[in-house]
Structures are given as C-alpha cells and as structure tokens.
Amino acid sequence: MTRYKLTIAYDGTKFHGFQRQPKLRTVQGVLEKALFKMTKGKEIDVFGSGRTDAGVHAFGQVIHFDYPGEIPANSMLKAINSLMPLDVIVKDAQIVDNSFHARFGVKKKTYQYRVDCGHYTDPFKRFYTGHYPYKFDLKRIEESIKDLQGTHDFSSFAASGGVIENKVRTIYAATVKFDSVQNELIFEFTGNGFLYNMVRIMVATLLEIGNGRRDVHDFIRLYEAKDRQEARGTAPASGLYLKEVFY
Amino acid sequence: MTRYKLTIAYDGTKFHGFQRQPKLRTVQGVLEKALFKMTKGKEIDVFGSGRTDAGVHAFGQVIHFDYPGEIPANSMLKAINSLMPLDVIVKDAQIVDNSFHARFGVKKKTYQYRVDCGHYTDPFKRFYTGHYPYKFDLKRIEESIKDLQGTHDFSSFAASGGVIENKVRTIYAATVKFDSVQNELIFEFTGNGFLYNMVRIMVATLLEIGNGRRDVHDFIRLYEAKDRQEARGTAPASGLYLKEVFY
Structure with missing residues (x-):
C-alpha cells in the first residue's frame, strides 16, 4: 500500500x-x-x-x-x-509516508470569505460570495478584526450541533481587504482549528460591527459571554473557501 | 401603453x-x-x-x-x-418613447470574451470562461487583432445556419489584454453587428494565431477566402458576454 x-x-x-x-x-x-x-x-x-x-x-x-x-x-x-x-x-x-494523516496532522488552516457589496444580488456571484448590500465602515471592521487574533474561547461562535467540548482556538492571522474592482470584502482567517460554522459566524458579526450595529470591540464581550445566542447571524456557505491546509 | x-x-x-x-x-x-x-x-x-x-x-x-x-x-x-x-x-x-426599438435601434454592441489560460480546467471558471491551456505569444495576438478593425466581409466567420445574406460588418474596436491575477485573456469587440457565432470563431482563430498555428495576418487571407471551413474552430459559449448595447 x-x-x-x-x-x-x-x-x-x-x-x-x-x-x-x-x-x-x-x-x-x-x-x-x-x-x-x-x-x-x-x-x-x-x-x-x-x-x-x-x-x-x-x-x-x-x-x-x-x-x-x-x-x-x-x-x-x-x-x-x-x-x-x-x-x-x-x-x-x-x-x-504512513505517518502523514490529512486530518490529524493539520497544524493550521486558512479560510477565505468573500462578500459581494453590490446593491443587488449579482447573477454571477450568487454561488460564490456572501452578499451585504448595506453600508459599512471598513475602518471599524479593520479595527475589530484585530481582536480575533490570539487564543480565545470561541463558544459564542460555535453552531449548535458541534460535539467538541473544548472551544478554545488560536487565530494566527485575521485580515480584511476591500477589492474595489470586484466590489467585494475579502476576509482571511488562519488558525489552528475552527469550530462548526465559526468563520461564517465571525464574518456575520464583523459585518454588523462595520454597519455600526455592534460595538467595535464586541468580540471581547462575546468571548466572555460564551453564548451562541449573542453572535446570532451566520454568513451563507456560498462565500466560504477552504484556502490552504498546513502540516 | x-x-x-x-x-x-x-x-x-x-x-x-x-x-x-x-x-x-x-x-x-x-x-x-x-x-x-x-x-x-x-x-x-x-x-x-x-x-x-x-x-x-x-x-x-x-x-x-x-x-x-x-x-x-x-x-x-x-x-x-x-x-x-x-x-x-x-x-x-x-x-x-415609441420610436425606441431594442433590436432595430442598435448602433453598436460590445462583446467580451474571457479565456482561462490555466493548465487544468478550473472548477470555478468552467461556466464563465473559455479555456486555452496551450502556449501563446500575446504579441502575436495583439498584432493580429488590429486586422479585425474596420469594415470587412466576415463570411469566413459566420456559422452555417445563419440566413443573413450580407456578411459585411464594421468592427470599431478589437482589443485583448492579459489579466495576470485571473490568468485570463480578455478580448473585447465593438461593432455595428455580429454574425452568428462570429465572436467565438474570431477568438478561436486569434488563439491559433497566438499559438503559431496560423500566420499573424491570417485574417486578411480569411476575409478573401469567404469560406467558413477556413476559420474552423469556435470558442465555447461559456466565455462570451454581451457587455453593452449602444443606441
């Protein structure tokens, strides 16, 4: 074999x-x-x-x-x-060699999340982005996303249905940029592991922060809350890409 | 009404x-x-x-x-x-007003054609680009595409099945650029009218010129030939976009 x-x-x-x-x-x-x-x-x-x-x-x-x-x-x-x-x-x-294991050997993973910011649903992007037609302040998102880096208890960002007890994860890098050609927000998260729906919940929260519906440093509060009900929204699957896996 | x-x-x-x-x-x-x-x-x-x-x-x-x-x-x-x-x-x-007619009032149209140049068929582009995994010399395409501008008999570029007798059309602008981020060739053609499959046949011919399988000025010969068999290839529908219609 x-x-x-x-x-x-x-x-x-x-x-x-x-x-x-x-x-x-x-x-x-x-x-x-x-x-x-x-x-x-x-x-x-x-x-x-x-x-x-x-x-x-x-x-x-x-x-x-x-x-x-x-x-x-x-x-x-x-x-x-x-x-x-x-x-x-x-x-x-x-x-x-036989010591390699695709799942157990993972050191870190990078996910990308793409959000179309156009006014209408773009026929060419409906399967390949999330969609946020509302106003946002990029500076607020940039400021807020820094709070995601580091080691935190992500209980507030785990969809129910997960069976994992330990919800502490480390995020090594969390970035956002605005692609003005595509009119898209592009988020990237690199971490040692991600809970079920965690990236999609983080993105929904970041968009609400950008829109002003949450405090810029709401993540700090959410880490303390350890309550999925506090983060609420989940960005759609269509915007999420598993970009790279590191061993 | x-x-x-x-x-x-x-x-x-x-x-x-x-x-x-x-x-x-x-x-x-x-x-x-x-x-x-x-x-x-x-x-x-x-x-x-x-x-x-x-x-x-x-x-x-x-x-x-x-x-x-x-x-x-x-x-x-x-x-x-x-x-x-x-x-x-x-x-x-x-x-x-009632004098406007979407079809009869057209002065010119712009079509875009996108060609993915990656080695493999990209799962994300299969419905949205043509695909040319072979070598090409962009300079040859740039030189050749100039021959498309102007008024020509495009009989060699009309798919059989068309019923239009007069196959003389004027192309006002024909451009190509290489998008290195997307790894795509992007063609644009603006003309007073296009015959059935004409853009897709022109693109297939341009790619063969880029690849060296045709002379750089083969379009001149094809205008003279007035023979669909001479141009042969047709690039797939997936890469073609009706970009703009002018009245």
Missing part, C-alpha cells in the same frame, strides 16, 4: 458537502468512486483535512488515502483527474 | 439562450412570464437587442416592451426584479 496526499479544489455548489453520505453527491463520495474504478472494485477510504458544508468551496483541501501498489504521484494525479467531474480538480499529488 | 427599456444581466449557464422557445427555460421566457404575472394575464412581447445562445452571458443586454398603463421606471425595475430568478437581474429601467 502507498499513501498519497492530494491537494484538491472544488466548487461546492452542487455538493452536499465534503463528507460521504448515502445517496447524496459529496466530494469524498466522488473521490472514493474514482478510486473504486481505478482499483477495479476495492473500497478505499479517503481522509480529508476536515469537512466542508454544502455550498462551501475549496481552493486547497487536502486528502490522503492508501492505494494498493505504487504508481508515480503525477500518474495518480492524472488518473484521478480523468475520473473527476468538472467541479473537482486535483491540483497536486505526492507520495507520503 | 408605455414603452420600457431595460438593461439586464444574466448568467446564461442555465438558460437555453435568450429567445423564447416552447418548454425550454429562456431569458425572454422568464421576462414574459413575469410580465404575464404583473398584468394578471396579458401576454406582452419582449424584444431583445439580439439573441444570445445557450450558455452565453450578458452584463448589459437591452430589451423593450409595451406595458398597459404607466408606472414609474424605478417601480418597474423593482417589480420585475422581485419576479426574476437569481440568475437574471434588471440593472436599469427607463421609460422611452
């Missing part, structure tokens, strides 16, 4: 998320189906760095699997790409 | 083109259906500046129709937008 590490991109629009589910089209599902074909009927488990929800995209999701026999990494890349639907692409393939 | 001129944008991916067709989802179809609702059952004809094919997009298609009674232009815009699916948006509405 040879262990392969693949970096993949996908348009999440038409997937019911990353994780395999019976009868539903998922990213893990199409990958495992391809490997089933390549091995002429062997069931191979694909491990991802983590799940992404329905509608969430990836520029650089990382997976691994063990393949019977050894074929060159570049041949593996081409073979799988030839079996992928057009909304998934393998960007890189490497042979790694 | 009041005549309205609307500027609309649409993502053509899920439309069988602009023109109404029985049982198929078309842009004209969804507009006429909305007007049918607004008038509680009157059939109103929508006139577009011209058709776009299945998969072709628009940033600025122009239409007109006659509406029973007069409502303010901005109310018309809001009313129709409230009835549009998410892949169509009305960007502007104006009341015009």
